Amino acid sequence: MSTQQEVAEDRPAPVVTLDFVGSRTETEDVTSKLSVESQAALRQFSLERMTGYGVDYADAVEVRARVVEGQDWRSAATELAEVCLRRVESATEVAGTPTRIGYLRRASALLRMSQMMMLCDTAERRQIFARAAELYAQAAALSADRVRVTVKTDHSPLAGWLIPARGTAVASALVIGGVEGWGMDFDSIGEALAARGVDALMLDGPGQGETRLTHNHYLTDHWRDAYGRAVDFLAERSPGRPIGFIGNSMGGSVAMAVAAQDTRIRACVDNGGIHAPWHVPPTMGTFFSKMVAACGTEDPDRAMNVWKTVTPLADGPNAGYPLLVVQGGKDPMVSNDLAQILLRGAPTDDKRMVVFSDGNHCVYNHKHDRDALVADWVRARLCGLPSPEITN
Structure with a gap:
């Protein structure tokens, strides 16, 4: 050696x-x-x-x-x-x-x-969320696979992130979260859509994310007009392209309520919504408090009057839209019985529900399978293709 x-x-x-x-x-x-x-x-x-x-x-x-x-x-x-x-x-x-x-x-x-446990929109909370969005933007600038979007409305703007389709785009989709968990939080669904040729707008709707904490745009009686502007954005960006709407948690209720009224929506996915959001009782504690806070008020009655305008089972000029309901069989917030009420009452005959037997709320515990299911179904329905087979 x-x-x-x-x-x-x-x-x-x-x-x-x-x-x-x-x-x-x-x-x-x-x-x-x-x-x-x-x-x-x-x-x-x-x-x-x-x-x-x-x-x-x-x-x-x-x-x-x-x-x-x-x-x-x-x-x-x-x-x-x-x-x-x-x-x-x-x-x-x-x-x-x-x-x-x-x-x-x-x-x-x-x-x-x-900031998830912060119930009030304090200056500290706004600062935390703004910093989170800035870091997300820095990553987006490096990856060059998504861009920040601002949608103008008659009130304050809506904030979001557009994840463009890879290759040739064949359709567009709007994706929202719920009372908690907003646009950036559900970007895995947007990425799954983009990989299948669907432009995905990950939106913070009224009362959500940057739209609320940066632009002070809350859930009010004008929320339908705001979502209409988001659909306008996609329609004007890609004229003639079919549009889908995917809502997660209470956002699923919002998506269905919009889909029945807007003939431009050609497919809708409800992942964890309920048929009557205003039925959520105050005994649900922090979740109920967050529903109230989304409306920019401390008055529960005033907030619930706004939530009463979110009507996923209401009929409308676009009744008959294709609907996919995704349900977690072990969802502690939305029972299978509630999911069945929503499915039966939806104003369309073109509907189906997929239940993940051990799925939790929004099926977070089967994230990749859920995203693939949603993205494959949305692409198929928007492009006039047969719905994908779902096997165990």
């Missing part, structure tokens, strides 16, 4: 340890000692739901572990976002572009998750 080899073997190789709290057991005995907000956050935002909103799996595990250890939800998510941003800064200029894109999107998702 040469002297050089001996020296090399004696010199220890560098080892870098990345420290994490790691997964923690979330027993009732442990979580019952946490703050009321921390218990609610852990209960409402499962691993599946967090990853469904774009949070990386490892980040979701770490946020929950830190909260179990006693850290508050907001600071746990924010600190992890800062870790991601430090990794963005350390990435090389050229070879590190994919790395920067990934960490920018992770940081954005973590910041969006950090």
Whole structure:
């Protein structure tokens, strides 16, 4: 053995340890000692739901572990976002572009998750969400696969992200979230649509996301006009192209209500909506409070009067539109019975429901299968093709 080899073997190789709290057991005995907000956050935002909103799996595990250890939800998510941003800064200029894109999107998702338990539109919340949107925009500039969009209305504008179709576009689609979980959070559906030749507008509708927190555009009696302008945007951008509307959670109720009235909507997907949003009781706690906040008021009666105008079962000039209802068989918020009421009452005979037997709300726990199902069905219906076969 040469002297050089001996020296090399004696010199220890560098080892870098990345420290994490790691997964923690979330027993009732442990979580019952946490703050009321921390218990609610852990209960409402499962691993599946967090990853469904774009949070990386490892980040979701770490946020929950830190909260179990006693850290508050907001600071746990924010600190992890800062870790991601430090990794963005350390990435090389050229070879590190994919790395920067990934960490920018992770940081954005973590910041969006950090404000989920904030019920009031405070200056701090607005600042957090604006920063999350800016990081998402920085990633979009690097990836060049989506662009920021502003849709003008008679009131304040709507904010969104357009994910253009790969290759030749054959159709367009509007995608919205619900009371919580907004445009950026459901971008996986937009990406699935774009991969199949469908331009996807990931929109923050009235009372949602940047539209609300940046432009002060809430859910009011004028919400139908606002969505009409979003459909105008797609129709004017690509004249003659068929348009679909996909709504997630309470956004599914909105999508159906719009589809029945607007003859330009050629296909509609409801993923987790209900037939009568105003039936949500105050006993649903934070969710009910968020429904009220979406209307820009603290008056529950005033807010529910607005929600009463969201009528997914109402007839209209576009009755008969193709409808796909996606339902989680284990959805704790929307039971199978409620889903059946919505399906039976929808003003169209061209409808079907797909149930994921163990699916949670919005089927976050089958994200890729859900996205493929929705995107394949939307493309087929918009392009006049046979509906795809669905097999177990």
